Amino acid sequence: MKNILRYFYNFSVTVQVILLLTLLILPMNIILILFTAQVRDAYVKQSRSSVEHTASLYITELDKSIQTTESFLFKEVGENLYVSRLINHIPGDYYVVAANLYWQQLNERTKWYDEADGYFFYLESEEHLDLALSSSYSTRKSLREYIRTLDLREVKGSWIILENSGEKWLVSVYSTRGFYYGALINLNKFENQIAAGLFIEDASVILTDTVEEPQGNAEEIVLINAAGADVSARISFNRNELLRQIPLLQQIGPMLGLVYFTCIPILILIIKRILIGPLKRLNMAMGELEAGNPDYRISARGENREAQELTFKFNSMADHLKDLKIKVYEKELERMDIEATNLRLQVNPHFILNCLNIIFSLARSGNLDNIKSFTKYLADYLRFSLWNTSGTVRLEQELGCVENYLTIQKIRFPGQFSYVSNFDPEVMTVLIPPFLILNFVENCTKYAILPDRSIEILVIARREENELVLSICDTGNGMDEKTRNTLERGEILEDEEGKHIGVWNCLRRLKMIYGERVYFRITSETGNGTQIFMKIPLESEADDLIDC
Amino acid sequence: MTLLIVDDEILAIQGLMDDIPWTMLDFDVILTANSYAQAVNLFMSHTVDVLLCDIEMPFGNGITLVKWVREHYPQTQCIFLTCHDSFRYAKEAVNLQCIGYILKPAETQEVTGYLKKAQERLAEHNESRKNHDYRQQYLKQLKENMKPSGSKDAVR
Numbered sequence: 001m002k003n004i005l006r007y008f009y010n011f012s013v014t015v016q017v018i019l020l021l022t023l024l025i026l027p028m029n030i031i032l033i034l035f036t037a038q039v040r041d042a043y044v045k046q047s048r049s050s051v052e053h054t055a056s057l058y059i060t061e062l063d064k065s066i067q068t069t070e071s072f073l074f075k076e077v078g079e080n081l082y083v084s085r086l087i088n089h090i091p092g093d094y095y096v097v098a099a100n101l102y103w104q105q106l107n108e109r110t111k112w113y114d115e116a117d118g119y120f121f122y123l124e125s126e127e128h129l130d131l132a133l134s135s136s137y138s139t140r141k142s143l144r145e146y147i148r149t150l151d152l153r154e155v156k157g158s159w160i161i162l163e164n165s166g167e168k169w170l171v172s173v174y175s176t177r178g179f180y181y182g183a184l185i186n187l188n189k190f191e192n193q194i195a196a197g198l199f200i201e202d203a204s205v206i207l208t209d210t211v212e213e214p215q216g217n218a219e220e221i222v223l224i225n226a227a228g229a230d231v232s233a234r235i236s237f238n239r240n241e242l243l244r245q246i247p248l249l250q251q252i253g254p255m256l257g258l259v260y261f262t263c264i265p266i267l268i269l270i271i272k273r274i275l276i277g278p279l280k281r282l283n284m285a286m287g288e289l290e291a292g293n294p295d296y297r298i299s300a301r302g303e304n305r306e307a308q309e310l311t312f313k314f315n316s317m318a319d320h321l322k323d324l325k326i327k328v329y330e331k332e333l334e335r336m337d338i339e340a341t342n343l344r345l346q347v348n349p350h351f352i353l354n355c356l357n358i359i360f361s362l363a364r365s366g367n368l369d370n371i372k373s374f375t376k377y378l379a380d381y382l383r384f385s386l387w388n389t390s391g392t393v394r395l396e397q398e399l400g401c402v403e404n405y406l407t408i409q410k411i412r413f414p415g416q417f418s419y420v421s422n423f424d425p426e427v428m429t430v431l432i433p434p435f436l437i438l439n440f441v442e443n444c445t446k447y448a449i450l451p452d453r454s455i456e457i458l459v460i461a462r463r464e465e466n467e468l469v470l471s472i473c474d475t476g477n478g479m480d481e482k483t484r485n486t487l488e489r490g491e492i493l494e495d496e497e498g499k500h501i502g503v504w505n506c507l508r509r510l511k512m513i514y515g516e517r518v519y520f521r522i523t524s525e526t527g528n529g530t531q532i533f534m535k536i537p538l539e540s541e542a543d544d545l546i547d548c
Numbered sequence: 549m550t551l552l553i554v555d556d557e558i559l560a561i562q563g564l565m566d567d568i569p570w571t572m573l574d575f576d577v578i579l580t581a582n583s584y585a586q587a588v589n590l591f592m593s594h595t596v597d598v599l600l601c602d603i604e605m606p607f608g609n610g611i612t613l614v615k616w617v618r619e620h621y622p623q624t625q626c627i628f629l630t631c632h633d634s635f636r637y638a639k640e641a642v643n644l645q646c647i648g649y650i651l652k653p654a655e656t657q658e659v660t661g662y663l664k665k666a667q668e669r670l671a672e673h674n675e676s677r678k679n680h681d682y683r684q685q686y687l688k689q690l691k692e693n694m695k696p697s698g699s700k701d702a703v704r
Contacts, residue, residue, distance in 0.1 A: 350604070353631040353652070354557070360653030361563025412557050451583055451607045 013276045014268075021264050032257040040243055047200065047242055048222055054197045055205075055224045055233045062170075062190055062207075066159065066228035068115040069183045070172070077176055080105070083121075087179045091125040099123065099130055106132035116183035117169075120147060124178035133184065139167065143184075147171075152180045159229035161187065161209050168207065170231060187231075194233060200245075203237035278307035285314055294322045334512065341505045342435065348442075352382070358412055374411055380404045388434040395461060395468075396428040402441050402459065409445045417445065417455045417474075424462040430538060432468070433513060437461075439506050440472040440532045448476025448530060455529075463538065467519075472532040478524045488522045510536060549667065550577040550594055554587045554613065555602040555629070560652070564600075567656050573663055584608030588616065596624055598666040600659075602652075603630040603637055611637065614644045623673065625666040629654065 008016065076083050082102035089095045099121075106119040110132055118133030131144045146164040156173040163169075168191070173182040187207040195205045209230050218239045225232040281298060288296035297315045302308035355378050362371045384393075384401040399421070406419045437459060444457045455476040462469050479487075486493050490507035493500040510518045519535040555561050561580045570578070579594060581587040584607055590596065599617060603610035614626050627648035628641050641649045647669060648662035 350631060354604075357631055357652040358557060358559050361557075361560045364563035364567035364656070365559075366566070412559065414558065446606075449606060451585060 013279060014272060017271050017276065018264075018268055021267055025260055025264055029257045029261050032260075036257070040246070043246055044220065044239055044242065047237075048220060051198055051200065051203070051222045051235050051237070052224060055194055055222060055235055058190060058194045058197060059224045059226050059233050062185070062231075063226050063228045065115050065185055066170075066172075066226070068113075069185070070228070072109075072113075072115060073119075073172070073174060073181060073183060077174070077181070083179070083181070086121065086123055087176050089123060089125060089179075095123065095126060095128070099128055103130040103132055106130075107134070110134050117186040117189070118143075118184040120144075120182055120184065122147075122152060122180040124180065139165070143167075143169075156180065156182075159231065161207070161231060170207070170229060172229075190233075194235070198235070200237050200242060202241050203235055206234045206236075207231055208234050274303045274307070278302060278304075278310055282310055282314060285318075289318060289321070294318065294325060331512075334508075338505065338509055338512065341501060342509075354412070355408065370411070374408065377404050377408050377411075381408060385435070385438070391434075392431040393434045394428070395423075395430045395432055398432060398434060398437050399423065399428075399459070399461070402438050405438060405441065406445070406457070413445075413449070415454055416449050417457050417476075419457045419459075421459045422462075423460075427461050427463050427468055427538075430468055432470075432536070433509050436506060436510075436534075437470060437472060439502050443502060444472065444474040444476065444530075447479070448474040450476055464535065466538050467535045468538050470532075470534050470536075473529065475529040478526045478528045478530055480526050484522050484524050488520065490520075510534070549575050549597045549670065550579065551575045551598045551600065551663070552579045552581065552587065552590055552594075552596045553600045554581045554584075554605075554610065556582050556605040557602075558582060560602070564659065568660055568663070569656075572660065574667060575663075584613050587613055591617065591621060596621065597670055598663065599624055599626045600629055600663070601626065603628055603632060611640050611644075614646065618644055623670075625669050627662050627666060629659070 008019075011019070077087075080102070082098045082105065085098040086095060086102065089098075102121065106121075110116070110118055111134055118131060118135070120129065120131040120133075122129045129144055129148055131140055131147065133140050133143065142165050146162065150162075150173075152173050152175065155171075156175050159170055159172045161168060162171050168187040170185040170187050171182055173180055175181070191205045191207055195203065198205070209232070220237050220239050220242070222235040223232050224235075281300060285296055285298050297318060298311045300311065302311045355374075359371055359374060359378075362374065381401060381404040384397065384404070388397075403419075403421075406417075410417075410419075441457060441459065444455075448455055448457075455474055458471075458473045460469070460471040460473075483493060487503045490504055490511070492504045507518075507520060510520070514536055517537045519533075521533045522530065523533070524530040553561050553564060561582075565578070565580070575598075577594070579590050579596070581590055583605060587599075587601075596617075599614070601610040601613055610628060610630070614628075617624050617626060626644065626646045627650060628637070628646055629650045629652055630637060631652045633651055638649050647666055650658060650662060
């Protein structure tokens with residue numbers, strides 16, 4: 001089962017829909033068609049038996065008529081005086097009265113009894129034919145003439161069917177010594193009676209002595225044989241005509257099945273348009289995005305509300321994605337730029353060259369001890385600043401570098417400054433971006449020193465709740481209000497010496513890492529020293545910081 | 549002859565002082581200064597013949613100092629001694645008619661060579677000035693001698 005499902009899931013939606021629709025509709029259709037066929041068969045069967053029943057009732061009646069007629073005729077031959085006279089007639093004798101009386105008798109008989117419709121007798125020796133039949137004169141006349149044409153000898157002894165001017169008669173002929181006698185039963189009458197008794201309107205009822213093959217498949221034939229004569233009722237009706245009488249609902253059953261069947265492709269087309277279409281479109285759009293086409297948007301409006309929402313949402317998502325991508329790129333670019341700037345700031349070529357010159361000068365003086373210590377300080381300083389272009393450093397590392405730097409500067413410019421630090425021991429392992437303190441201390445030795453007196457540089461690091469407070473103060477030159485504002489806003493300071501990007505870059509890094517959680521202040525006045533004061537969130541976990 | 553060395557780094561000056569073979573050079577007095585201000589003060593109190601000057605200094609750099617010297621003591625021979633191989637500084641040095649632009653750290657011979665060159669220049673200068681003075685003197689004398697007898701036409 002699971003395998004089948006897994007196999008099924010691999011199909012495209014179109015195939016799935018076609019499969020599902022076919023699986024659902026096809027069996028129903030087949031059942032419906034089979035059921036309808038069965039109902040039709042049952043209906044036809046029922047109709048047949050009903051027809052048989054009705055027809056056999058009338059045929060029984062016909063049989064009864066035949067039987068009574070036969071016994072009557074036999075009785076007459078034995079008992080009727082006129083008949084015996086006519087039988088015993090000798091040619092040339094007077095017979096007309098007897099024939100006439102007998103004819104009258106037969107006439108009476110046809111009026112009052114239900115057996116045969118008419119009687120006739122024929123005296124061969126006189127060629128006298130009389131026909132007793134309650135019908136119109138013309139019918140009687142043509143019938144009489146028709147009987148005359150018959151070769152009575154040949155047909156005697158059984159019931160035969162005669163047809164004359166549209167009327168169908170069942171005729172029996174008997175003879176006793178040249179006296180032929182017989183009876184006629186109007187089959188049309190029976191046919192009409194049977195037809196009237198049937199519930200099928202268009203059924204054709206024929207009483208016949210021949211067996212005909214059914215014409216066409218739709219023909220249903222019911223044959224009922226009479227017992228007393230070689231005659232059978234042949235009732236035929238068109239099956240389709242019959243089925244037309246079935247209630248409407250049962251008739252449209254198979255049609256409905258057919259309609260459902262043709263509905264499958266239509267349904268598939270509709271589903272394809274309203275459901276699969278948007279799905280495919282979305283799929284394609286996703287593919288475009290994936291293939292690196294961020295400007296791809298769905299232009300179709302959508303075939304339904306969900307598709308419209310899908311289109312709208314996809315497009316806004318793609319917009320968002322693009323914005324996000326650009327932002328990420330921008331951030332990445334800024335990060336790279338910061339890194340590059342860091343590198344540029346750290347590897348201050350002037351400083352390195354000047355230091356090398358100092359080493360050279362010390363060597364000139366032959367001052368080996370100073371060369372050793374100076375070179376070591378310089379190496380430590382360079383190790384720190386060249387290897388930490390990104391990431392974070394422990395506060396103690398940074399402070400170590402600051403002390404290295406200041407020692408170097410003290411050797412270079414003795415008596416220019418003194419250095420005082422005040423560190424809370426618990427913050428020594430806090431992680432900070434590198435050069436956060438060094439940057440400002442370097443500025444002190446570059447811009448704060450005075451020609452006439454020594455200045456003091458004070459670095460303080462302490463914890464204040466969840467923040468690290470750093471302060472770098474000096475008692476030096478100070479700066480004017482305009483410079484202070486520019487630096488505090490984090491803008492690049494530009495003067496005749498060029499661009500000063502140290503403070504700007506430092507603030508940029510802080511903003512990038514800590515966002516708005518950074519507090520940064522500069523207080524300074526010309527001639528009255530500078531105080532840098534900053535607070536950053538205390539984060540001792542390196543993982544929380546963005547590489548920068 | 550007097551030499552003035554200006555550098556904000558005391559150790560650099562000390563190195564030069566310890567290393568240059570001063571006996572090969574004819575400097576009577578060697579002065580040192582660590583800033584623009586100190587240098588200017590020394591110029592005021594001494595006659596400085598040769599100036600060996602660092603460019604990068606706080607509170608007034610070497611270029612500014614030499615500009616000032618050119619203004620007030622045009623006969624002083626100037627040599628720049630700097631860490632910076634900058635075209636801007638080199639151009640300034642040429643404009644200020646410096647005889648040398650030495651990159652630090654520099655070989656002792658190079659510095660010595662430039663100092664020697666400065667001394668030669670100075671000597672030439674002195675000689676030509678002497679000649680010039682002599683010529684002036686001579687012409688003056690000629691003029692005076694010709695005044696009583698000579699006509700205006702003769703002068704033309």
